[in-house]
Amino acid sequence: MIVGVDEFEVETPHxxxxVALEASNLTCGLLVxxxxxxxxxxxxxxLAAAGAAGSTIAVxxxxxxxxxxxxxxxxxxxxLDEAWAAVLAELMRRFPDVPQVHGGRSSGARVACRGAVVASPxxxxxxxxxxxxxxxxxxxxxxxxxxxEIDAVDAAGIPVLAVSGDRDRFGVPPEAPHREVVTVRGDHSLTAKGPIRDAVEPWLGKLLPTPPGPIS
Known part of the structure; x- marks a missing residue:
């Protein structure tokens, strides 16, 4: 079960x-x-993406x-990239051996893409x-x-879900071998929570499936 939001700070070079962390005592995946x-x-x-995470996925x-x-x-x-890497290192310490999905909106999506191709693991x-x-x-x-930036993630073979408004003035990413693209009604602000959650929930479920039994 979700144990609430834990807010804490992480020192970075800048x-x-x-971090606002929502986690349960049955965490098998982490969405950042x-x-x-x-x-x-x-x-x-x-918030819609966070709401799409299941009870075993920390956000x-x-x-x-x-x-x-x-x-x-x-x-x-x-x-931005150095601060993001510092936060990821702290989250990896807190959630060792837990698979992670990285993401964000707009600038945050760019940071996540750039970081994904250099992250280890x-x-x-x-x-x-x-x-x-x-x-x-x-x-x-x-x-x-x-x-x-987003093509480099596809070239690395990392699955991507791109969700954009159909009237986004900054453009919509095209589909690619490892990239699924969903457009919802709206512009760059992406306020349609329901359709976003409907797109993200099954995609997360494929990457971070719920285990068959309890996790210690």
């Missing part, structure tokens, strides 16, 4: 990150979720150090909510392409 650039861990799609929602410090402007990618899956294929337009109208 200040403390904050990061937030968007200017948002937090209470985003609707993150850790990670607030990056710059948000803990009260800043809205995102830190550089290298700092790698996650058993990556959940990419509102993954932004295209950067905001530059002054000259051109837009940076983030596709290589």
């Amino acid at each position: 200040g403390p990150a904050r 979720l990061g937030h968007g650039a200017g948002g937090g861990i209470e985003a609707p799609d993150l 850790a929602r990670v607030l990056q150090p710059y948000r803990v410090a009260g800043r809205r402007g995102p830190a550089p990618a290298v700092q 790698p996650p058993v899956g990556v959940l990419a909510l509102a993954f932004p294929l295209l950067a905001p337009p530059r002054k000259d109208g051109t837009r940076g392409d983030r596709t290589p």
Whole structure:
């Protein structure tokens, strides 16, 4: 059974990150979720994904150090990645030998993708909510392409579930050999909790199946 939310801080090279952990005494899997650039861990799609986890899947929602410090402007990618790695190391210490799924929304999905291909051991899956294929337009109208970040996860053979709004102005990832893509009604904010949960729940169930008997 769920024992409630345990909030704690993890020291990283760029200040403390904050983790909201929901776990039970029968944990057989861990879902780790990061937030968007200017948002937090209470985003609707993150809560929907957390709600899709079964009773034996722990959920850790990670607030990056710059948000803990009260800043809205995102830190550089290298700092986000280093802080994420520090949190993952602490969660691995707390949940040894427990398979993990890494993910997040928007910027957090990018961090999870970049981290997945260098993590040891790698996650058993990556959940990419509102993954932004295209950067905001530059002054000259051109837009940076983030596709290589999510494609690298597919190239590594790690299963990906990408859930995007059908009107997302930053684009929707295409399907790939190891990538399932689900579009729901909405834009980049992804507020449709029901459809998100319906997409995430069976996918998590395939990666982190409930064991036949009790876990000590």
